[in-house]
Amino acid sequence: MTGEPTRALAQGTFDLLHPGHLHYLEEAAGHGDELHVIVSRSANVTHKPAPVCPDRQRRDVVAALSVVDEAHLGDPEDYFVPVREIDPDVIVLGFDQHHDEEGIRAALGERGLVADVVRATGREPRYDGEMLSTNEIIRKLLEERG
Ligand SMILES: Cc1cc2nc3c(=O)[nH]c(=O)nc-3n(C[C@H](O)[C@H](O)[C@H](O)COP(=O)(O)O)c2cc1C
Numbered sequence: 001m002t003g004e005p006t007r008a009l010a011q012g013t014f015d016l017l018h019p020g021h022l023h024y025l026e027e028a029a030g031h032g033d034e035l036h037v038i039v040s041r042s043a044n045v046t047h048k049p050a051p052v053c054p055d056r057q058r059r060d061v062v063a064a065l066s067v068v069d070e071a072h073l074g075d076p077e078d079y080f081v082p083v084r085e086i087d088p089d090v091i092v093l094g095f096d097q098h099h100d101e102e103g104i105r106a107a108l109g110e111r112g113l114v115a116d117v118v119r120a121t122g123r124e125p126r127y128d129g130e131m132l133s134t135n136e137i138i139r140k141l142l143e144e145r146g
């Protein structure tokens, strides 16, 4: 008898996709049978410049990746609303995301949610000039086309 498929959850801004995003999503997918992704609302991206692409566009592009089973736009206010709906077995944090594992575990526990929390690895450039950050792409764009 086979059980329910396990769900891994990734999350992030995903503005102007690059191979660092693909590395993260592929690694996150390895933690479960299905990969769900929460795409952050622009209004909640406060720790860096707001994304260039609109919320819906960022969600649609992530949803089209073959490694992704479902992409969900985040809740405008309560990060745990989509987490409760998706009901992941494991939450995979990006290598440089400011969220800390212990804080998320505590927040899950307070809400009666059960999920492992793990941290993904980072990807270094594999060839000269490979761009692995949205900010870097935008900086180059402004330098060369601005
Ligand atoms: C478990 C979890 C759930 C999240 N849920 C939401 C959400 O519902 N809405 C949202 O706007 N951002 C949500 N976020 C935050 C973003 O997806 C993202 O982590 C944040 O905007 C920082 O973006 P960056 O790490 O891509 O720079 C969540 C983050 C985590 C760790």
Ligand SMILES: Nc1ncnc2c1ncn2[C@@H]1O[C@H](COP(=O)(O)OP(=O)(O)OP(=O)(O)O)[C@@H](O)[C@H]1O
Residues within 6 Å of the ligand: 011, 012, 013, 014, 015, 019, 020, 021, 023, 024, 048, 093, 094, 095, 096, 097, 121, 122, 123, 124, 132, 133, 134, 135, 136
């Ligand atoms: N080079 C990379 N290697 C591994 N994971 C990455 C890499 N770049 C981004 N990610 C992961 O992808 C997810 C979404 O990242 P985000 O959209 O913030 O991209 P970013 O390119 O790092 O943005 P910015 O350059 O504006 O900080 C995060 O979990 C992040 O850790």
